[in-house]
Amino acid sequence: MILSILVIFSIVFYLNYRWKRRKVYKIADALPGSNGYPIFGHMFSFLRMNYEDNLNEAMRIIPRNLPIAKVWTGNVLFVVIESPELSHQLLNSSSCLKIPFMFSRPFLARYALPICNGEVWQRHRKILSHSFKVQVLNDLMPTINEKCQRFVAKMKSQIGCGEFNILHHIAALAMETTMKGSFYYDKDFYGNKLIDDMDRAKIFMIKRMARPWLNFEFFFQRSQLYQDIKKSFALIHQHVDEIIKLYETNRANGFVSGKMNIIDQLMSEKSNLTKDEIRDEIYIFLFAGYETSSMALAAVFLLIAIHKDVQAKVIEEVDELFDGENVSMENLSKFKYVDYVVKETLRLFPTIPIVPRKVTEDFQLNEYTIPKDTILLEFIYALHRNPQVWGEDVLEFKPERFAPENYQKIDPNAFVPFAGGRRKCIGYKYAMNFLKIVVIHFFKYYEVSSSLKYKDLTAKMTVTLEIAQKYMVSVQHRKKNVPAI
Numbered sequence: 001m002i003l004s005i006l007v008i009f010s011i012v013f014y015l016n017y018r019w020k021r022r023k024v025y026k027i028a029d030a031l032p033g034s035n036g037y038p039i040f041g042h043m044f045s046f047l048r049m050n051y052e053d054n055l056n057e058a059m060r061i062i063p064r065n066l067p068i069a070k071v072w073t074g075n076v077l078f079v080v081i082e083s084p085e086l087s088h089q090l091l092n093s094s095s096c097l098k099i100p101f102m103f104s105r106p107f108l109a110r111y112a113l114p115i116c117n118g119e120v121w122q123r124h125r126k127i128l129s130h131s132f133k134v135q136v137l138n139d140l141m142p143t144i145n146e147k148c149q150r151f152v153a154k155m156k157s158q159i160g161c162g163e164f165n166i167l168h169h170i171a172a173l174a175m176e177t178t179m180k181g182s183f184y185y186d187k188d189f190y191g192n193k194l195i196d197d198m199d200r201a202k203i204f205m206i207k208r209m210a211r212p213w214l215n216f217e218f219f220f221q222r223s224q225l226y227q228d229i230k231k232s233f234a235l236i237h238q239h240v241d242e243i244i245k246l247y248e249t250n251r252a253n254g255f256v257s258g259k260m261n262i263i264d265q266l267m268s269e270k271s272n273l274t275k276d277e278i279r280d281e282i283y284i285f286l287f288a289g290y291e292t293s294s295m296a297l298a299a300v301f302l303l304i305a306i307h308k309d310v311q312a313k314v315i316e317e318v319d320e321l322f323d324g325e326n327v328s329m330e331n332l333s334k335f336k337y338v339d340y341v342v343k344e345t346l347r348l349f350p351t352i353p354i355v356p357r358k359v360t361e362d363f364q365l366n367e368y369t370i371p372k373d374t375i376l377l378e379f380i381y382a383l384h385r386n387p388q389v390w391g392e393d394v395l396e397f398k399p400e401r402f403a404p405e406n407y408q409k410i411d412p413n414a415f416v417p418f419a420g421g422r423r424k425c426i427g428y429k430y431a432m433n434f435l436k437i438v439v440i441h442f443f444k445y446y447e448v449s450s451s452l453k454y455k456d457l458t459a460k461m462t463v464t465l466e467i468a469q470k471y472m473v474s475v476q477h478r479k480k481n482v483p484a485i
């Protein structure tokens with residue numbers, strides 16, 4: 001008797017569940033790709049995949065070179081976008097501005113720009129957009145140049161030491177530049193524990209994302225992971241508090257910057273942000289600014305080290321245009337080849353390889369009506385490696401692709417390392433400037449090589465994209481007669 005009631009109850013529950021989600025199943029049926037196993041979808045394929053190459057593995061699970069495809073993990077349907085046209089529609093639609101909670105929750109912040117939604121996002125975006133205006137970026141040039149010169153000087157100690165992971169040094173450079181440029185917090189971050197803690201925090205976030213049961217606060221707060229996260233976030237939060245305290249002390253002592261850097265905007269009375277909003281923004285800006293630029297820059301160095309012909313052209317341009325002192329904004333625009341190299345790196349190894357969005361009202365993507373609450377994944381990594389868009393040599397590292405005569409043949413929506421539309425990376429101009437200025441300073445004095453082979457590189461996604469083989473390079477003085485640093 002009890003068993004019969006249970007069976008009937010389960011059937012009713014299941015039918016009701018299916019009925020409520022009928023639009024989701026309808027769109028799933030219409031989309032290309034398999035449904036995977038009943039109930040579990042493609043979950044087992046994802047669990048089995050090689051973590052060190054998880055982006056290419058994801059491309060094997062998700063049907064390739066289609067404009068749109070589906071993938072199920074358990075009862076969650078992800079609609080994956082891989083074509084320039086649909087990518088443009090998605091990024092520019094007001095129905096797709098929301099970051100899904102399952103992707104924002106592990107950051108343990110509520111109010112920061114990359115992860116907040118609705119009214120809070122609009123308000124914060126408006127306040128912080130002032131910090132990325134041309135004049136503010138101009139004012140940051142002395143700090144970037146100063147930190148690059150320090151990096152170049154630090155690199156001297158690596159000569160003759162064989163191969164090392166250049167990411168550690170680049171991370172310190174990016175951290176110091178972000179801290180001083182955005183927050184007036186000028187400290188030595190080479191070998192600082194904060195960088196290790198940021199790294200650890202990132203791994204913990206990914207662990208949480210990979211364990212769906214930890215989405216429930218009840219289980220999460222009783223897990224070992226919660227304790228680990230709390231420990232590794234302690235130092236990060238301590239730095240955030242120090243940044244705020246330093247600013248308040250300076251202000252109390254009569255210091256008024258008169259600038260519109262991030263901390264000026266956050267702490268301005270006009271912005272009217274709460275203490276929690278300010279803390280969350282500073283902490284997430286450290287991730288958004290420092291982490292993304294470090295990963296991108298480390299990839300640029302590795303790819304230049306592997307491709308000697310590219311390195312020779314970079315050095316030729318640097319020698320022609322740079323006097324070894326400071327790069328000005330005007331001068332920077334003349335470095336065409338360095339620009340192509342940075343872009344080609346971001347094409348093959350986009351630091352944010354997947355951008356998730358939640359649909360807030362039924363939304364038309366060509367012939368498909370995507371129902372409210374569906375999660376769309378803008379698969380930047382796959383779009384940037386689509387041979388139908390980029391040609392048969394899509395996997396080759398060819399910076400000349402971005403020369404105007406070649407790039408004009410490519411769909412303008414095919415290259416989106418900074419996403420696009422209203423949620424486009426707020427720091428994209430700053431990031432491009434920073435990456436190029438570091439390259440210019442460094443290659444004035446050094447060259448790099450690596451025993452890694454390009455064909456062996458694999459890309460893994462943690463919070464950002466990482467090259468699994470690490471950024472192993474050795475540094476040599478330039479063979480020419482260069483001045484001592």
Ligand code: HEM
Binds near residue numbers: 290
């Ligand atoms: C190579 C470096 C960088 C890459 C590849 C990158 C990429 C991206 C991408 C793809 C997004 C969009 C995410 C989405 O649509 O959900 C984004 C958003 C964002 N980025 Fe960047 N970024 C970089 C550097 C920076 C820097 C240096 C800063 C700050 C100084 C920054 C701050 C932000 C912020 C605040 C957002 C959220 C914008 C919003 O939701 O309104 N990024 N970034």
